Amino acid sequence: MFFKTRTHTCGELREVNIGDSVILNGWVDTRRDLGGLIFIDIRDRYGITQIVFEPGFNAEAHLAAGSLRNEFVVSIEGKVRKRPEGTENPALPTGNVDVMVSRLVILNEAKTPPFQIKDDVDTSEDVRLKYRYLDLRRPSMQKNILMRHKMYQIVRQYFDKNNFIEVETPVLMKSTPEGARDYLVPSRLHKGKFYALPQSPQQYKQLLMVSGLDRYFQIVKCFRDEDLRADRQPEFTQIDVEMSFIDQQNIFDIVEGLMKILFKEIWNKDLPVIPKLTFDEAMEKYGSDKPDLRVDLQMVTLNHVFENTSFKVFNDSIKNNGIISGLLAPGCGEYTRNQLDVLTDYVKKLGAGGLIWMRVKESASGTELEAPIAKFLSDDEKKNIIESLNAKPGDLLFILTGSKLKTLSIMGQLRLEMARRLDLIKLNAEPKLLWVTDFPLFEWDEQTKRFYAMHHPFTSPRLEDVEFMESDPSKVKARAYDLVLNGTEIAGGSIRIHNADLQSKMFKALGITDEEAEHKFGFLMNAFKFGAPPHGGIAFGFDRMAMIFAGESSIREVIAFPKTASAISLMDEAPSLVDEDQLKELHIKIR
């Protein structure tokens, strides 16, 4: 039990330490017993050092070392020596030296772990999560947790330097009638009443702007009780930001400054100028409001080609305000009929009526299109398609048509599918960041036949669109923006409505009565009456951002103690049954 505190970590010793007496503390990583000599790698968070037990150097320590097993915790004293020539390990920073042990204290023994503590671990994720405390010993997990630590510090220091104030907002807040995905917390002191856990601190950060705090940020846990989804967590972390007396560009500037530092500090990359696409552009070119720009394929809207077409499908589409969208699949001209059937099935499952394809061929008279529908198209139209898509012989073309957003979205998925087939996303591809702006303010819901706020009901319309809020809500764009990295939305925000008149118009467009508004957003609406400044903000999905920066494909790889897709902690088995007495105290029972 008595031991001496380390003089060095297990990642620290170098040739300059040769001859030093040192104390190391750590875990037995590997053990080689060469009859007389015992070599052990001891490991801590900082690295690995080889230690040597030699009967001639210290018989007692050598004897004790015989009982060491993997993952035992030890404290050793010894002398640093140069490794004998030919036995250096250039893979280890400490690989030119080892430590001749004069004293060994076994601080703790260890059962054989259920999987080996190494990076390419051969076990299921469930076992890793059950024994997360062992999984976290693996160097790759420690690297991720350390990178996440670094990101926290970078983010906070950046906002601090830019005069933002960190404010903690409540975790036990009011449940809103819209809070179908709220986690609720029964109150013991107030029978029959409940707190809710925040899905985001949205209302609080807007109140802080009313308070005049001017620039706010927080790295904060949020909660959403969603149905099972593969890469979601019931609790997730957000970088939450709000500013007063600003417009979109100020938010962009602040965020770009942060991304620049993260790119440099985490990836050692210079951030290029972040391109901006409007929602409409992003949809038409990439079929997504979070396009992955690492994929070079672009969709092209072909409506102009078919303005006077006699091909009924396209003609109808144009008449119905639909869209005709084309995609070039370079070098795929020789796809078999079977391959094309599979792709047709793919888009049909996504809701498309069918997939129009055309092979681009070389012919005596130039470039030609070979396709089942070729006969319905004029020569001009064919020429125009080829030009618009910049098609070359040997390429394949896809065309989808139908209602605008749906068609573009399906084509966007086909685009990504083709990228996968063509292996267009390389592991070492340059990361691609972009802003998507000018989202529609409203989304029309076919089922309930009404408009919903695409973002939230406090999102400001573009000022030039306010006049259409009553006459044609679908035309109104929001001052809302998303930041997209490699096809993942990592942040989203908006300029808020700070003006009571405009807020009324918004509620009216959403079919929310004054009474409802009062009930749902009462205290916030009330606060706005006492002098709300113009303000706006943004919130980053920290877990997803960390995942991308760590080069992982699941957020669970960057969360110390994550839950499964069904919101269970395999380590401690939460959620769990509780005593009836506890429920009584909380004035609830199971139904």
Next chain:
Amino acid sequence: MFFKTRTHTCGELREVNIGDSVILNGWVDTRRDLGGLIFIDIRDRYGITQIVFEPGFNAEAHLAAGSLRNEFVVSIEGKVRKRPEGTENPALPTGNVDVMVSRLVILNEAKTPPFQIKDDVDTSEDVRLKYRYLDLRRPSMQKNILMRHKMYQIVRQYFDKNNFIEVETPVLMKSTPEGARDYLVPSRLHKGKFYALPQSPQQYKQLLMVSGLDRYFQIVKCFRDEDLRADRQPEFTQIDVEMSFIDQQNIFDIVEGLMKILFKEIWNKDLPVIPKLTFDEAMEKYGSDKPDLRVDLQMVTLNHVFENTSFKVFNDSIKNNGIISGLLAPGCGEYTRNQLDVLTDYVKKLGAGGLIWMRVKESASGTELEAPIAKFLSDDEKKNIIESLNAKPGDLLFILTGSKLKTLSIMGQLRLEMARRLDLIKLNAEPKLLWVTDFPLFEWDEQTKRFYAMHHPFTSPRLEDVEFMESDPSKVKARAYDLVLNGTEIAGGSIRIHNADLQSKMFKALGITDEEAEHKFGFLMNAFKFGAPPHGGIAFGFDRMAMIFAGESSIREVIAFPKTASAISLMDEAPSLVDEDQLKELHIKIR
């Protein structure tokens, strides 16, 4: 609605800006209408600037200014000028200049606030909390929130620099059977099961040590569903710290380094060496395990004086392992009988049998004691009392006797009461920080006739005391320590048990069976079997620490959106009723 972003904040303009064209955004703080001229102070988080509307300078702006009222939000353009001689305001950093307004945009109107936005606000705390967003506009609240922000950054930068890793631990965790004060969260996906909100991340931080993360910290929200208590919050913030391969002194060193920076950065004070008192010393000298060392009064244990006394009360006390504790009240020798009766009542209410008092008098033969019990004491004993307490003529002495901890605790409260009466705690007194160490490992509970862990069941005993764990648990001291600032415990921690044998002994001493231990602490105990390093840590009450650093007497003054003592948010009225549908989804109903 259209406005220009500020060129300067309202705290920024100085004489060097004279002649500049500027744009300011802010709130109308005060307004003086001098017929022709209108003077307005506009305010933001950074300060206050006077702006001037002169009909001759700009008639339109002057006209518009007529409608301005307090707390209106404005954007103004204008020219900075030197204030006319004699009208400077030296109380404002911007007080030598003002801005002649050429353009005024009213960004938002404001209802008359329920209280004035100023520091010495004349309203109840309830009203302040209901309109917290206005309360937070007051400069003193903004100062507190800013100071808190600064503390967050100092703390994190300090731990980061010292190689600690910030790790977020789960908020939705497992409910423990001991968790009588847990907030519970019903699971929608798993009928009849519940998560609990953490009272502290204790188990997780110990798991992180098992993971080899070595040095962990986090500023983290914790939750405790306590009964109504004046200065508690259902959710509170903790600085949570844990280290591996260390002993107490390493924790002390790390904490002292942090306190040094906080003292300097927040108070501009050099931190003196932090004294250490054992629990026993603290109790005997100050009657408290969190003594306020700003009060110079010390208690003195007088048992040695009465070893052979014939005074029955003292004699009995000594025979029963009790204590005789004395306190000097300097200069109180002339207290009236009535004053002494009040003090006697005071200690009796706290559970004392009575209060022995003695007046110290000058007499021909030297210093004498005048007291009802004087006749029972020998001359030697009287002399010895005077010497032990260093009493001078004109002083008053108190003696309490009885069972040790109870008597010392009552005397400690009498000590503080005398400090208040003697006005010994000055507002500008130097802050006093100290460590209290060597707490008892166990607390005996008279009611259940068993020992409880004073800290928690993973707290390590002093190694030299392990031998008494079975034979005499009351003798065993813990490797547990508290950090006390001005009589408030601001942090507490311990070295943990990392060894399975010792942990068994501990459970045995606490009367916890193996089965119970498995049920209560199963996954942690299991983790410890895979190679737990020696480790220990500490946790700071961030809110209380911020309160003291801000010079406030309630933690609500340093929390942006606090709840009341009955855990209600007056602003949004949480907790609140929820829809029956929501409860159905969660498989619970009100009982």
